[in-house]
Amino acid sequence: MHAWPASEVPALPGSGRDLRIHDTATGGRVTLVPGPVARIYVCGITPYDATHMGHAATYNAFDLVQRVWLDTKRQVHYVQNVTDIDDPLLERAVRDGEDWTALAERETTLFREDMTALRMLPPQHYVGAVESIPKIVPLVERLLSAGAAYELEGDIYFSVAADPSFGAVSGLDAEAMRLLSAERGGDPDRPGKKNPLDPMLWMSARPGEPSWDGASLGPGRPGWHIECVAIALDHLGxxxxVQGGGSDLVFPHHEMGASHAQALTGEHPFAKTYVHAGMVALDGEKMSKSRGNLVFISQLRRDGVDPAAIRLALLAHHYRADWEWTDAVLTEAVERLARWRAAVSRPDGPSADALVEEVREALADDLDAPRALAAIDRWAAAQTAGGGTDEGAPGLVSRTADALLGVAL
Known part of the structure; x- marks a missing residue:
């Protein structure tokens, strides 16, 4: 599966700072000091309704992570999946009377277009669940052989008891896990499971649903968590x-994925740092496909909204914050974009050398994008007031907004 084209990232003078970021697993800040190649996995969409504002906020956060790393002169090895076979996708296809493969392809194409418009840096590996099945099956077989998985009426389940570190990502107690499992695709009440929290690794073929050759597992399709594990282990090890995604993935998805990988390899941890973006609400409720209260990037673009303004609307909120999309949020972003573009269109202006360092420091401090925006706001205000004769300043501000924030002026 192919990703989307990359926009050029301008080089800035000097070098960026190492990123200090909130780690879900420890509950505190950690300083990320990758090697020459920084490795990141971000969980992708299930392509039956793409791309809403919640998606965009999540991918914007991890785009900033990449930009901070690139500014430190590191390379970035970024991997993202597409869950192109799952119950919600099949259910939507049945509801709409559409072939599930056509639905998945159409929505994945739309997602690529939205990511391109928003100037999100693409992954080096953009991998679908379906194309990963040949790599998933051997992993499930290995877990079975190791006693870390078991069969129940033809389905294969992972035993959470197989990982001594289970629970370390989310820090939740058993009852909280059980409630979230029921809410987020698990089946804690199924009779016969060794532990209510045990997640499915391989679902045996159901009548009327697609299935694939599972070798010794029999025909079926993969569970949700093992998909990302197979892709991440194959491309990142x-x-x-960083393992990234929305905060709704902390449990069960990232917790289970870590346990799968750790049981498979005997190594710990699966990811050094777990980073999660907040949720976006509309009309007082979390924006989600199940609620249907979605603001789509593609619709805003069709309505003539500049993608740079959409990006500024996202950047105006700290990535870990839960926030609400309103018309006022968009209006403020459109006005900010107009002020910035007017400011950089002048032939000279106040020196921007200190501004570059302000933006760098803000982003290195747990991706504090609102503080970075405020720094550029102050420069733009000074420019409007007519202060400064530095001929290189407008261009440097423009390159800084592009390189570090992904906003093309």
Whole structure:
């Protein structure tokens, strides 16, 4: 599966700072010091309704992570999946009377277009669940052989007891895990499971649903968590730098994925740092496909909204914050974009050398994008007031906004 084209990232004078970021697993800040190649895995979409504002906020956060790393002169090895076979996708296809493969392809194409418009840096490996099945099956077989998985009425389940570190990512107690499992695709009440929290690794073929050859597992399709594990292990290996996604993935998805990988390899940790973006609400409720309260990037673009303004609307909120999309949020972003573009269109202006360092420091401090925006706001205000004769300043501000924030002026 192919990703989307990369926009050029301008080089800035000097070098960026190492990123200090909140780690979900420890509950505190850690300083990320990757090697020459920083490794990141971000969980992708299930392509039956793409791309809403919640998606965009999540991918914007991890785009900033990449930009901070690139500014430190590191390379970035970024991997993202597409869950192109899953119950919600099949259910939507049935509801709409559409072939599930056509639905997945259409929505994945739309997602690529939205990411391109928003200037999100693409992954080096953009991998679908379906194309990963030949790599998933051997992993499930290995877990079975090791006694870390078991069969129940043809389905294969992972035993959470197989990982001594289970629970270390989310820090939740058993009852909280059980409630979230029921809410987020698990089946804690199924009779016969060794532990209510045990997640499915391989679902045996169901009548009327697609299935694939599972070798010794029999025909079926993969569970949700093992998909990302197979892709991440194949392209990044154990101990990669950042596992990312929305905060709704902390449990069960990232917790289970870590346990799968750790049981498979005997190594710990799966990822060094777990980073999660907040949720976006509309009309007082979290924006989600199940609620149907979605603001789509593609619709805003069709309505003539500049993608740079959409990006500024996202950047105006700290990535870990839960926030609400309103017309006022968009209006403020459109006005900010107009002020910035007017400011950099002048032939000279106040020196911007200190501004570059302000933006760098803000982003290195747990991706504090609102503080970075405020720094550029102050420069733009000084420019409007007519202060400064530095002919290189407008161009440097423009390159800084592009390189570090992904906003093309």
């Amino acid at each position: 154990m101990g990669f730098d």
